[in-house]
Amino acid sequence: MTTTTRKPAAPDSRTPSGAARVLGDRRLPVLVTAGLFLVMYAVGLSRYQNYGFAETQVFLNLFIDNSYLLVAAVGATFVILSGGIDLSVGSVIGFTTMFTAWLVERQGLPIVVVIPMALAVGAFGGYLMGYVIQNFEIQPFIVTLAGLFLFRGLCLVISKESISIGDSSVSSMAQAQVSLGGAFLSIGAIVALVVLAAAFYVLHYTRFGRRVYAIGGNEQSALLMGLPQGGTKIAVYTMSGFCSALAGLLFTLYIQSGDPLHATGLELDAIAAVVIGGTLLTGGSGYVVGTLFGVLVLGLIKSLIQFEGTLSSWWTKIATGVLLCAFILIQRTMTSRRKA
Amino acid sequence: MTTTPRWRELTRHHLFWPVAVLVLLLLVNVPFTPDFFSVKMTDGHLYGSLVSIVLFGSPLILVAVGMTLVIATGGIDLSVGAVVAITGALSCSYLSDQADQAAVSGVLLAMGLGLLAAVVCGLWNGFLVARMGIQPIIATLIIMVAGRGVAQLITDGQIITVNSEPYKLIGGGYWLTLPFSIFVVAAVVAVTVALTRRTALGLLVESVGGNAEASRLVGIRSRRIKIMVYVFCALCAGIAGLMISSNTSAADGNNAGLWIELDAILAVVIGGTSLLGGRFSIGGTVVGALVIQTLTTTIYTIGVPTQTNLVFKAAVVIIVCLMQSPKFRAKVFGAGGFGGKRGAKQAEAPADTAATPETVRTMEVS
Numbered sequence: 001m002t003t004t005t006r007k008p009a010a011p012d013s014r015t016p017s018g019a020a021r022v023l024g025d026r027r028l029p030v031l032v033t034a035g036l037f038l039v040m041y042a043v044g045l046s047r048y049q050n051y052g053f054a055e056t057q058v059f060l061n062l063f064i065d066n067s068y069l070l071v072a073a074v075g076a077t078f079v080i081l082s083g084g085i086d087l088s089v090g091s092v093i094g095f096t097t098m099f100t101a102w103l104v105e106r107q108g109l110p111i112v113v114v115i116p117m118a119l120a121v122g123a124f125g126g127y128l129m130g131y132v133i134q135n136f137e138i139q140p141f142i143v144t145l146a147g148l149f150l151f152r153g154l155c156l157v158i159s160k161e162s163i164s165i166g167d168s169s170v171s172s173m174a175q176a177q178v179s180l181g182g183a184f185l186s187i188g189a190i191v192a193l194v195v196l197a198a199a200f201y202v203l204h205y206t207r208f209g210r211r212v213y214a215i216g217g218n219e220q221s222a223l224l225m226g227l228p229q230g231g232t233k234i235a236v237y238t239m240s241g242f243c244s245a246l247a248g249l250l251f252t253l254y255i256q257s258g259d260p261l262h263a264t265g266l267e268l269d270a271i272a273a274v275v276i277g278g279t280l281l282t283g284g285s286g287y288v289v290g291t292l293f294g295v296l297v298l299g300l301i302k303s304l305i306q307f308e309g310t311l312s313s314w315w316t317k318i319a320t321g322v323l324l325c326a327f328i329l330i331q332r333t334m335t336s337r338r339k340a
Numbered sequence: 341m342t343t344t345p346r347w348r349e350l351t352r353h354h355l356f357w358p359v360a361v362l363v364l365l366l367l368v369n370v371p372f373t374p375d376f377f378s379v380k381m382t383d384g385h386l387y388g389s390l391v392s393i394v395l396f397g398s399p400l401i402l403v404a405v406g407m408t409l410v411i412a413t414g415g416i417d418l419s420v421g422a423v424v425a426i427t428g429a430l431s432c433s434y435l436s437d438q439a440d441q442a443a444v445s446g447v448l449l450a451m452g453l454g455l456l457a458a459v460v461c462g463l464w465n466g467f468l469v470a471r472m473g474i475q476p477i478i479a480t481l482i483i484m485v486a487g488r489g490v491a492q493l494i495t496d497g498q499i500i501t502v503n504s505e506p507y508k509l510i511g512g513g514y515w516l517t518l519p520f521s522i523f524v525v526a527a528v529v530a531v532t533v534a535l536t537r538r539t540a541l542g543l544l545v546e547s548v549g550g551n552a553e554a555s556r557l558v559g560i561r562s563r564r565i566k567i568m569v570y571v572f573c574a575l576c577a578g579i580a581g582l583m584i585s586s587n588t589s590a591a592d593g594n595n596a597g598l599w600i601e602l603d604a605i606l607a608v609v610i611g612g613t614s615l616l617g618g619r620f621s622i623g624g625t626v627v628g629a630l631v632i633q634t635l636t637t638t639i640y641t642i643g644v645p646t647q648t649n650l651v652f653k654a655a656v657v658i659i660v661c662l663m664q665s666p667k668f669r670a671k672v673f674g675a676g677g678f679g680g681k682r683g684a685k686q687a688e689a690p691a692d693t694a695a696t697p698e699t700v701r702t703m704e705v706s
Contacts, residue, residue, distance in 0.1 A: 085477065132658075136665040139615050141416070141477065145602055146657040153650030268485055281478050314492035314593075321486020328482070332472055 029278025029330060030290035037297050040304065048307045056183040058303065066299040067188035068093065068250040070292065072266060073273040074199045075243025077291045080274050081203070082236045083216040083283030084140040088129065088147030089244045090266035092122050094259070095151040096248025101163040101258025104170060111170050119245045125151065126241020130234035140237075148267070155260040162259035165252070174253040188250040195246065199288045212236060216283025272320055273298055276327050297323065354612045357663070358627040361610070365634045372642045385514045389637065397633030398521040399424070399580035401626055403600055404607040405532055406576030408625045409569040411608050414549040414617025415469060415476035417570060420577040420604060422487025423461045424597025427454035427578040428585030429494040432502050441504035450507070451582055458578025459571055461487065466567030484601070491593035501590045511586030521583050528576065533622050542620075545569060549617030606653070607632055610660050631656075 044053050052058065063070070072089050079086040096118050103114045129147050133140050165171070177184035203209035211232040214222040251263060277294030279286025301319050305311045350356055369376040369389070379388035403420050410417045431454035438446045461483055468479035513520040536542030547555045548562040556562045580600070585591045609615060610631055611624025635656065639649050662668045 132662075135671075136662060136668040138661045138665050142605075142609060142615060142657065142661055145605070146654045146661070148602070149650045149657065150654035153648060153652075153654055157645075157648055157651060268481065271481065272485060275478070281475055312492070312497055314489040314497065317489030318486050318493065321482050321489065324485060325482045328468075328474055328478055329472065332474055 026285055027287070028334065029327065030287050030293065032330065033277055033290055033293040033297060033327075037293050037300065040297065040300050044300070044304050044307065051307060053307060056181065060180070060183050060185055060189070062296055062299040062303065063189040063192065064186045065254075065302075066295050067186070067192035068247040068254060068263075069266070069269055069273065069298070070192040070295045071195050071243050071250060072247040073270040073277075073291045073295050074195055074288060075240035075247070076267070076270040076274050077199070077277075077279055077286065077288050078203075078212060078236050078243075079140075079240045080271070080279050080281060081216045081283055081286055082212045082233060083219065084133070084233070084236065085144065085271070085281075086126075086129075086147075086237065086240045086244075087141065087144040087267050088125070088151060089240070089247075089270050090263045090268075091148045091151035091155070092125060092241060092244035093248040093251055093263040093266055094261065095155050096122060096245045097252045097255070097262045098155045098158045098163070098258040098260055100249060100252045101165050102158050104165055104167050105163050111167065111173070115249060118249055119242060122245020122248065123238050123242040126244070127234060127238040129241070130237030133237065134233045152260070152264075158260075159258075160260060162257055162261075164257040170253070171256060174256055186253075188253050191246070191250060195243065196288065196292055203288055208232065208235065213284055216285075218284070269298060269320075272324050275331075276323055278327070278331070280331060354621055355624055355627065358611055358624055358631060362627055362631045362634060365631060365638055369638055369641050376641070381517070384517060386517050389641070391519065393630065393633050393637050394522055394525075395519040396637075397629055398519075398525045399583045399597075400600065400603055400607060400633060401525050401629040402528055402576045402580040402583070403573075403597075404604040404611075404625045404629045405529060405622060406573030407601075407604040408608050408611070408613055408620050408622055409532075409536070409545055410476075410573045411605070411613055411615060412545050412549045412617055412620035413566055413569050414552070415566065415569070416605065416615070417465060417480045417573045418477060418601050419461060419465060419480040419483035419487055420573065420580075421597040421599065421601045422484050422491065423458050423574050423577040424581035424584060424600060425491035425591075425593050426461065426487055426494070427458050427581030428591040428596050429491040429500070429593050430454045430457050431507075431582060432500045432585050432591035433494050435502045435504055435507060436500050441502055442506060444506050447504055447506040451510075454582055455575060455578045458574045458581070462571035462574025463567065465574065466570035469570065470563040470566040488593060491591075491596075493593075495591055495593045497593070499590050499592045503589065507586050508589060509586070511583040512589075521587075524579065524583070528579065529622065529626060536622065546619055549619070551618075603632055604629075606657055610656070 041059075047053075072093060076086055076089060099121065100111075100114050100118050103109045103117070104111055125147060129140075129143050132138060133143050173187060176187050178187070178190060203212065211222070211227050214225070214227055215232055248263070252258065255262070273294035274286070274291050275281060275294070276297055277286070277290030277292070279290060298320060301323075302316055305313070305315055305319075366376070373389070376389050379386050379391060381387075403424070407417055407420065431450040434453050435441055435447065435450040438450075440446065465476075465480050465483065468474045468482070469476050472479075509515075509520050510524060511521055515523060536545065544555070544560050544565055547558070547560060548565045552562045552566075577597075577600075581597060584596050605615075607628035608625050609628070611621055611626070611628035613620045613624060632653075635652060636649060639652060644652075
């Protein structure tokens with residue numbers, strides 16, 4: 001307390017006041033998102049108390065119903081932290097559902113063989129995009145846009161019709177439950193949480209993670225410092241492709257079919273979740289935990305609208321847009337203060 | 341040998357490659373449909389593949405022209421598809437409430453209302469980008485996500501159909517034997533070219549795209565220019581929205597103008613406008629949009645399954661972008677021995693050959 005009372009008497013531009021320090025803290029957006037999530041959850045509790053909103057399963061369903069979005073958003077977090085963008089996420093997810101369904105149903109391959117193949121294809125697609133972005137200096141926006149077209153087109157080349165999966169091992173995997181007290185989690189949700197934990201470790205405790213932040217913060221400086229940025233960029237897009245393919249597998253389990261139009265526009269949800277989770281779109285600042293809260297907030301909007309019952313589905317889009325706008329403005333005020 | 345310098349000068353012209361691709365695509369159709377280039381007169385209207393390419397391509401041309409100016413300032417507008425949906429939804433829902441849908445005043449009011457909504461969207465984008473200093477991709481992402489929701493809110497999730505002769509004119513009607521939308525597109529392109537090339541406006545847009553801060557210090561109101569281009573882009577998208585909804589006599593909040601922003605950006609890139617901003621070519625964009633529409637038509641006529649459309653599109657994007665990348669050209673032509681001397685020269689100064697002559701030329705030629 002003594003320090004704060006002393007400060008106004010001797011203003012010093014180098015030691016920011018308490019308020020400025022709070023506003024300049026990089027963790028603030030994550031805390032704001034977490035707070036927002038809690039407030040929304042509390043509102044849900046008070047409004048739909050009698051409709052079973054308070055059950056643990058309703059909370060766990062947020063993870064089950066959004067597991068694929070969480071995995072895709074974790075991949076997008078890496079790309080955005082490195083200062084790039086990946087528009088191909090939704091298409092790769094759609095392609096993976098189609099590819100998996102086609103191999104399992106039409107070719108009769110066991111799912112255990114198909115899973116590594118699907119992951120490899122997604123990662124290879126990401127690698128190619130990263131390679132082009134790095135070596136030919138074409139903007140990530142355009143390269144991944146081409147990826148969006150390519151994978152969506154490949155979906156349609158496999159089949160124009162949706163393929164439903166009747167394979168018994170797939171459905172038993174999809175219906176497997178891990179009970180936690182009175183409630184349960186699906187395999188997809190557990191995989192998503194493992195991916196989140198792995199991403200957290202990689203970003204904060206490995207050399208690769210530091211490089212991602214460094215390149216996103218300032219590519220020029222990272223280059224001058226001697227960081228091998230080429231490899232890092234390619235790795236980031238490969239990882240995003242891998243995460244998208246994994247998200248596609250989770251989506252296949254969740255919905256048990258392949259459809260050329262699955263997950264259209266999901267890349268926007270993933271990017272929105274990352275932004276709402278407090279990651280700066282210019283790169284270099286943000287936390288993967290924030291992405292978790294971003295996904296949970298988006299999922300909570302959906303379930304609140306379901307519980308309300310009278311609201312139509314398009315309110316989800318409007319609410320997402322409004323939240324996106326609010327968080328972008330918060331980020332903006334924060335970064336301008338830090339510079340000043 | 342006398343033709344060589346002229347040939348080289350021709351290939352260096354910024355419109356050469358886009359036009360070459362367009363002509364090539366058109367020629368591909370001839371073996372499959374021998375009367376591809378013939379234009380027939382039926383019921384006083386002109387019919388033919390060429391006419392339908394321009395007719396179906398006209399909303400894309402409009403959106404792409406607006407997008408060109410935004411990209412020239414170093415920005416990007418992802419919200420055009422949503423603006424298309426909002427404009428169509430608002431106009432059609434207003435029109436369907438009228439007692440007399442064929443009344444010209446009512447139709448004009450409906451269109452005015454739709455375009456007003458488009459301008460508001462453009463102002464909002466411009467405000468976020470120029471005043472708040474938010475990255476264009478993100479600022480316009482907001483309307484891209486929320487806009488479709490708003491459009492569905494306006495139409496109440498339904499597809500609103502209208503039955504109005506005057507409204508049908510802008511997207512599906514004929515005038516002087518040609519589709520009316522061709523005249524609308526021609527007018528918009530002519531006004532844009534006149535404003536950007538006959539006045540200093542085009543130069544100002546390019547200078548803002550080249551370096552916004554430097555332009556501001558020189559005395560150009562770069563913020564105002566930026567807001568202006570976003571409003572213009574949204575207005576173009578709005579007109580395209582009227583066209584699409586009038587062509588189908590219906591407003592579909594979910595699917596109208598879906599992915600048109602990606603096609604428009606693609607058209608701009610094919611037309612030779614750099615995504616980094618600082619130079620633009622309206623003529624190139626129009627050719628680029630026609631290339632995309634011709635590609636779609638070609639895929640239909642040569643009988644390739646239509647679902648491969650997107651794969652073709654992806655291939656075109658990749659090839660065009662790789663050709664535009666100085667590094668790629670240096671690598672391939674430099675190492676592959678594509679005329680040793682020229683390759684070496686390109687490898688030495690790839691940035692110069694790519695940027696300087698074209699910049700100068702685009703400033704003179706529309």
